[in-house]
Amino acid sequence: MAEELTGNVLVAQSGGPTAVINASLAGVIEESLNHGCIEEIYGGLNGVLGILQERFIDLAEEPQQAIRGLRFTPASALGTCRFKLRKDADLHRVVEVFKAHNIRYFFYIGGNDSQDTADRISKLAAAEGWEMRVIGIPKTVDNDLTVTDHTPGYGSVIKHVATTVRELACDAEAMGQHDLVYILEVMGRSAGWIAAGASLAKRRDHPEDPPHLVYLPEVPFDLNKFLDDITEVLKQQKYCLIVVGEGLVDGNGNYVATADGSSDSFGHSQLGGAGDYLKSLIDQHFSGVKTRSFRPGHSQRAAAANASLTDVNEAYLAGQAAVRAALNGETDKMVTLFRGDGDAYTCETSLADLSEVANGVKHLPANWINEDGTSLSYQFVKYASPLIQGEVDIPHEHGLPQFVKLGKVSVAPLLQPYEVS
Amino acid sequence: MAEELTGNVLVAQSGGPTAVINASLAGVIEESLNHGCIEEIYGGLNGVLGILQERFIDLAEEPQQAIRGLRFTPASALGTCRFKLRKDADLHRVVEVFKAHNIRYFFYIGGNDSQDTADRISKLAAAEGWEMRVIGIPKTVDNDLTVTDHTPGYGSVIKHVATTVRELACDAEAMGQHDLVYILEVMGRSAGWIAAGASLAKRRDHPEDPPHLVYLPEVPFDLNKFLDDITEVLKQQKYCLIVVGEGLVDGNGNYVATADGSSDSFGHSQLGGAGDYLKSLIDQHFSGVKTRSFRPGHSQRAAAANASLTDVNEAYLAGQAAVRAALNGETDKMVTLFRGDGDAYTCETSLADLSEVANGVKHLPANWINEDGTSLSYQFVKYASPLIQGEVDIPHEHGLPQFVKLGKVSVAPLLQPYEVS
Numbered sequence: 001m002a003e004e005l006t007g008n009v010l011v012a013q014s015g016g017p018t019a020v021i022n023a024s025l026a027g028v029i030e031e032s033l034n035h036g037c038i039e040e041i042y043g044g045l046n047g048v049l050g051i052l053q054e055r056f057i058d059l060a061e062e063p064q065q066a067i068r069g070l071r072f073t074p075a076s077a078l079g080t081c082r083f084k085l086r087k088d089a090d091l092h093r094v095v096e097v098f099k100a101h102n103i104r105y106f107f108y109i110g111g112n113d114s115q116d117t118a119d120r121i122s123k124l125a126a127a128e129g130w131e132m133r134v135i136g137i138p139k140t141v142d143n144d145l146t147v148t149d150h151t152p153g154y155g156s157v158i159k160h161v162a163t164t165v166r167e168l169a170c171d172a173e174a175m176g177q178h179d180l181v182y183i184l185e186v187m188g189r190s191a192g193w194i195a196a197g198a199s200l201a202k203r204r205d206h207p208e209d210p211p212h213l214v215y216l217p218e219v220p221f222d223l224n225k226f227l228d229d230i231t232e233v234l235k236q237q238k239y240c241l242i243v244v245g246e247g248l249v250d251g252n253g254n255y256v257a258t259a260d261g262s263s264d265s266f267g268h269s270q271l272g273g274a275g276d277y278l279k280s281l282i283d284q285h286f287s288g289v290k291t292r293s294f295r296p297g298h299s300q301r302a303a304a305a306n307a308s309l310t311d312v313n314e315a316y317l318a319g320q321a322a323v324r325a326a327l328n329g330e331t332d333k334m335v336t337l338f339r340g341d342g343d344a345y346t347c348e349t350s351l352a353d354l355s356e357v358a359n360g361v362k363h364l365p366a367n368w369i370n371e372d373g374t375s376l377s378y379q380f381v382k383y384a385s386p387l388i389q390g391e392v393d394i395p396h397e398h399g400l401p402q403f404v405k406l407g408k409v410s411v412a413p414l415l416q417p418y419e420v421s
Numbered sequence: 422m423a424e425e426l427t428g429n430v431l432v433a434q435s436g437g438p439t440a441v442i443n444a445s446l447a448g449v450i451e452e453s454l455n456h457g458c459i460e461e462i463y464g465g466l467n468g469v470l471g472i473l474q475e476r477f478i479d480l481a482e483e484p485q486q487a488i489r490g491l492r493f494t495p496a497s498a499l500g501t502c503r504f505k506l507r508k509d510a511d512l513h514r515v516v517e518v519f520k521a522h523n524i525r526y527f528f529y530i531g532g533n534d535s536q537d538t539a540d541r542i543s544k545l546a547a548a549e550g551w552e553m554r555v556i557g558i559p560k561t562v563d564n565d566l567t568v569t570d571h572t573p574g575y576g577s578v579i580k581h582v583a584t585t586v587r588e589l590a591c592d593a594e595a596m597g598q599h600d601l602v603y604i605l606e607v608m609g610r611s612a613g614w615i616a617a618g619a620s621l622a623k624r625r626d627h628p629e630d631p632p633h634l635v636y637l638p639e640v641p642f643d644l645n646k647f648l649d650d651i652t653e654v655l656k657q658q659k660y661c662l663i664v665v666g667e668g669l670v671d672g673n674g675n676y677v678a679t680a681d682g683s684s685d686s687f688g689h690s691q692l693g694g695a696g697d698y699l700k701s702l703i704d705q706h707f708s709g710v711k712t713r714s715f716r717p718g719h720s721q722r723a724a725a726a727n728a729s730l731t732d733v734n735e736a737y738l739a740g741q742a743a744v745r746a747a748l749n750g751e752t753d754k755m756v757t758l759f760r761g762d763g764d765a766y767t768c769e770t771s772l773a774d775l776s777e778v779a780n781g782v783k784h785l786p787a788n789w790i791n792e793d794g795t796s797l798s799y800q801f802v803k804y805a806s807p808l809i810q811g812e813v814d815i816p817h818e819h820g821l822p823q824f825v826k827l828g829k830v831s832v833a834p835l836l837q838p839y840e841v842s
Contacts (some may be wrong), residue, residue: 017595046597071618075591081598110620162821167723170496170824174438176467179757182719201821293771294718298603302588305726308820399729399809400622 003329006037007104011059012044012051013119013139014110015082017075018153018159019307020315021139022404023078024109026070027319028137029059032105035327042101042411047081047110048117051094051420056101056411069310069404070349072394075306077406080110082175083420091124093418098125100414104132105326107319111140111151116358122332133326136334136354139316141301143193148336148353148358152318153301155311155383155387158197160303161186162294162388164205165201169210172239181230181282183293184211185275187300188245192216192364192398195245195299197384201375209239213374216279217247218364221256226278227285229374239357246275302375304401309390321349345386424750427458428525431820432480433465433472434560435538436503438496439583440581440728441572441736442560443825445530446498447491448740449558450480453701456748459526463832468502468531469538471588473839475830477522490825492733493815494723498827501531506538512545514839515629519546521835525553526747528740532561532572536546536755538781543753554747557755557775558739562722566615568773569757573739574722576732576808579618580722581724582607583809585717586662587624590631593660601660602651602703604714605632606696608721609666613637613785615721618805631662634795637697638668639785642699644676647699648706650795655710700821708731735768742770766807 004081011028013021017106025043033040045055060066070077085091100333108118114192115136117252122134138145164184172182188194195216202209212233233240248256257277300349318335325333333351378383394401431450434442446464453459466476478499480488491498506512520525529539536557559566565576565765573580585605593603609615616637623630633654636642654661661724669677678698700714739756754772789801815822 005634013595018593048607049597073591074588077596147437159820163458163726164720164724166822167495167725168720170494171438171723174434174497174501176470176500176540184720287627293716294720296720297713297715298592299585299589299605299715299717302592303585304588305584313718361793375521385819388822391817396812398806399580399811401586401587 003036006039007102007106008040009038009044009105009107010042010044010051010056010098010101010103011107011109012047013076013078014047014080014108014114015140015144016138016301017073017080018141018301019156019304020152020312021075021109022073022077023150023312023315024137024139024319027065027316028323029067031320031323033060035323036278036373037327042080042103046079047083047114048085048094049081049083049420050079051097052420054088054097054413054415057406057408058411059408062406065405066406071316072304072307072392073403074302077404082190084113085120091120091370093363095128095130096124097415098132099130101411105323106132106134107137107322107326108134109137110360111142112145112358113261114352119332119358120356122354131383133329133331133352135326135330135359137322138336139315140190140192140336142191144191144361145357146362147334147357149338150387152311152315154193155308156303156306157187157194158200158208158384159308159388160300160306161198162196162201163306165198165211165243168294169201169241172241173241177290178238179234179289181242181289181291183242183275183278185244185246185293185295187275187297188217188247190217190247192218192245194367195243196364196368196376196380198243200381200384200388208237211243212237212240213242214376215242215244215248215374216364216369217245217249218250218366219371219373221248222251223281225373227279230282230286242278244274246274260333304392304394304403307392308388308393310387312392317349325351371406425458426525426554427460428523429461429463430459430465430526430528431463431465431472431519431522431524432499432528432530434499434537435468435501435529436724437562437563438501439562439722440495440577441573441723441733442489442496442530443494443498444688444733444736445558445573445740447488448689448737449528449744450488450742452744453770456744456806459746463522463524464499467502468535469502469506469515470502470504470841471500472518472783473841474512475518475834475836478827478829480683480830482830483827487825487827492737493728493813494724494824495723506541512541515542516546516549519553520551522832526744527553527555528558528747529555529742530558530560530674532563533566533779533782534773540753540775540779543775554750554752555752555775556743557778558743558748559755559757560736562611562615563609565612565782566686566778567756567783570759571808573732574612575751576729577616577724577727578615579621579805579811580673580729581727581835582615582619583622586619586632586664589715590622590662596660596710598657600655600710600745602663602697602710602712603660603700604663604665604712606665606667606714606716608639608718609668611638611668612782613639613666616664617785617789617797618803619664620807621802621805623695629658632664633658633661634663635797636640636663636665636669636795637785637790638666638670639657639787639790640794641672642669643672644702646794647702651703651707663699665695667695667698691803694781725813725815727825729809730813731808733813738770746772
């Protein structure tokens, strides 16, 4: 056991929200309450932005019911930011704020950029002789963090997307018309992890199940192959359900659709996102094919109704593990998830250096993409399937999910205001 | 009690699917099994199209588990069609098919057009001396059927849309940035019923709750007012969440967006649907405002995960009631839903003439739209709120909803093939 460090906890969230990032927050809060050396539990509003501006709330003041409710409330209850600490002055200010509020434990829930921020804060605090422990907690729907087997947030978004594919399949099937194409555009930026996850909708030994074609950002888009792919599916199936990652690129690595109204390398005009773009190609090259394109956008990452219980539990576990690691003397680390070797899926936590996480991107393994470029191998299914198991029971009031809003009892600022540029 | 008419049941589904149209089918099947004078229970595939082509399945052959599963399986298990009986020859063929298969009870689950079809079939059968009973069962997410208080399918789609607004609200709130606009485009064609339903996401006595602005097809779109509306919301709120009906029209009654790339009456280029159109207007007229537009499309009407238990139960009840009415000697009627007078919501069934239903459209009452044109009155909330109560527990397998596919045991055709033109 490390030497006991008495003081306050600060926890903050950063980057794009997920369905389970608040479960990690709940894990941090509830575990912190277990340890006598932790005096106050503060939440920083809007990530580092709120830290620079001393916008803290007292999380111990929140009703237990609210903390429990965080487990099924999507997005970030503390608010997030996309702000990057750019100047030395910013970093210095953060450490000054920590000193003023006796912050000895800092937990930062976020993706690559956030872990990089945590790393820099941790190193500057050490350099300035402020003893504290900094632990990162992973989150991102994009699943592109290195070192960890998978990232909290990913299981829920792919459970939702695969559920949507199943629902749309019922719809398309019912329409009873040949030459119908449904296109579902999903998030994931330059990574195909989410688009790949949609393929979980396919039942094993049912090759006819949708999605029939998955277009991944990892596979450069080829117009002729695309037209051939669709022709082939419509020969065999009554309809074709396509899933496309928003970050689909052409052979030169440029996004096929940027929603800015410009033309692509094929000279086709762009109508919006990648899904609308594929729709326009089909409309231009096929006659008699009815095409519909759907773009649920951010509602994917907020879709608590279809969240994965496994994901929620692991997000909570990651929050708990961060607190335990810090009390154990660890610092400048991020919690990682790894799976056991056995046949049955098990998930445990470990730690990795923040600096190791900050600078890498985990790609979808090339050999998990089948040779056709539009479907995923069994290895992928084996990897992703355990992450979507279990459903979350969300309390409803008047027929709608009763998400939690924190009371947000402010902590009085102790320093002069700071100008954020 | 009417004279007993012994023979077979034919049930079919038509028009766009909903989350609960299969619950009505289950109601028809399970109630039919209770009556000795009903010999066979046939399902017609793809609406009248399948009737013309004698594509029937034997529903009594389906496992009970499958019929039970219909209650939570979205879309139309029998398949639908948009085919209209145009020629006298078609109508005559339908009656010929009925005679060949001794169809004495015909139940048609659908919207206006389908009820019109049922009406014409019923009248021709009577004219040709074929004794039978024809009962329509209402369905449409658009909620625009007359005579009935509301339509099965509507409660589920607005529960889903209002849930999505709540989820997106968490997401937008978390982003912690001023001048953020989220736009959610919803279905409903020329009727604002679904867009209006999104306003249920607002908690009572929380005027700050989203949706902040609802643009209904019933209110002609005015650019200047739109820009003022947004300016006003962004003055008071951190973000602005807009819901827009896909059928939004300009002052001349033309759709503001037709996704065909043409220009509108303001000379703005069109980028897609109504939501993308509003996004383009904001991007052109505001600087520093970040806008995101979401178009979930058909996934709304198939969103079984957020279906309303009240809606499922009423859809089932409508199916049951149709069978009971037919056995009671009724024909050429559609089942309607009406609500009791008491304070607590109750729903019962009644009957209306098919001809009365077929030619009307139920509009959103003008006095349920507030004077601002972008919000709904308490009367609307009082009307719609009971329809979204209760959640449906969908069995999951391997982490995904286990929707039912019917085994579809074919009934042998008895007539010569018929050419559908």
